[in-house]
Amino acid sequence: MRGLSRKALAEVEERFNAVAATADLGSLAEQLFAVADLLDREHGLRRNLSDPARPAEQKADVVRALLAGKVGDTALEVTVAAVRARWSGAGDLPDTLERVGVMAAAAEAESAGRIDDVEDELFRFGRILAANPELRRALSDPAIPSERKRDLLAALLDGKAAPSTLRLVTQLVVHPRGRSLETSLEEYGWIVARIRERLVGVVRSAVPLGEEQKQRLAAWLRVTYGREVHLNVEVDPKVLGGFSVKIGDDYIDTTIAGRIEDVRRRLAG
Template sequence: MNGASREALAAARERLDALTDSTSVDAAALADELAAVTALLDREGGLRRVLTDPAQHAEAKAQLVQRLIGGQVSGPAADLVSGMARARWSQPRDLVDALEELANIADLTAAEKQGNLDEVEDELFRFGRIVSSNTQLRAALTDRAAGAQAKTELLHRLLGGRAKPATERLVVRLVTAPRGRSLEAGLESLSKLAAERRDRLVAIVTSAVPLSDPQKRRLGEALAKLYGRRMHLNLEVDPEVIGGIRVQVGDEVINGSVADRLDEAARRMAS
């Protein structure tokens, strides 16, 4: 997002945080409502353009939102969307993207309140790896000829009782409404949102053998100091990484042995 849209999204996220801080607001239910509004605006291009038209008066757009969804969703959801309609957006799609992001954040907030955010983060990562390694499963989940209901039922069989409710809701929404993204890109975006919720970066760590707890702790601490942010480690084992480790943080890839990388981190911190 650019300029006005970025500012509008930041303001909407602040309002969402204020809403979900209240014990009277069910974050998971709010996520479902925001997802429903996302689907509506994704379908209705004309409505999307009206709500983001800078020539339209902000209050008139907010009132239109209240007339359309006020009786269909809760007061907090309607107020949040109305506030977003008052904002300026660089392009119509940005409003829909922002609503989808808020829905996902609300679900992650629900997991955080239940003390499950770390597990949801890990489950999203593991599910992404399963999909990337299973071509038949990926084909079934991305088949445009398959209906949303069939995909939902498949995911319920795969995840039901094995993953946290928030993980299941997030994955079902992504698979049934990809909105032009690849499944991998969507899962990566969800993982980043989950990490951000903890104000952490995500490091994908691939090692030849499982790391011990002290190694994981030392690596996490070293990376956190290097990047100036708390770090969440997603761990993978690949025997082809002979005698070493591969760490990816965003677009940056670090290769080398555990000891070498930690020693280098220590030297950089000392300087």
């Protein structure tokens, strides 16, 4: 993506990360895919919603009127963030919604402890296609109805692969968006790998952290762990002051409540 679209993509991903934690991630993935597919089909709508000359709030109102009651609140919020952003090209809008749909499916697998499986299964499915030209032709043939392709994929993968893998492979087969299956598998695999390599930190603070504070904390954690760390911030007045960060089994506590508890333990000892 070029200039404006790179910035817009970062904004949409940031909004997705902020709101996705409490969502049904599988449903969120399906809904974001559905919106991307809608914008692929409706060229006029896609042009209007990605037009940088149109007021952002006007485009947001169009999306709310169009999608309210048809997708969940989280999918709607992510889509509104996408149409409010400024894009270099109209096609970058559905591309980004598809991308965050893949992120949702990857996060679904991560929460189930199966993200390594999904990454491996996407790679192995690509090898299966390379070794079976007839299967590849059947899944790529636009004359074959989508339901037949879904049934074929279910027979191949249901119960044999992670649900997120079946979800992703079904999306790229039924809605190839002008790409080859091999290209789509590589793109999806790259996004899943990116999520797999990301650490998630849960921050508890007495007050909401400002954007600059979050960026400084994320930068420090990135240097400390040598990997990107996505922060989920929880406001909890009981911490009194300061903040705590939990990353996996690691716990960093700078809260006043934590210091008081430490003093109590020492006195008790």
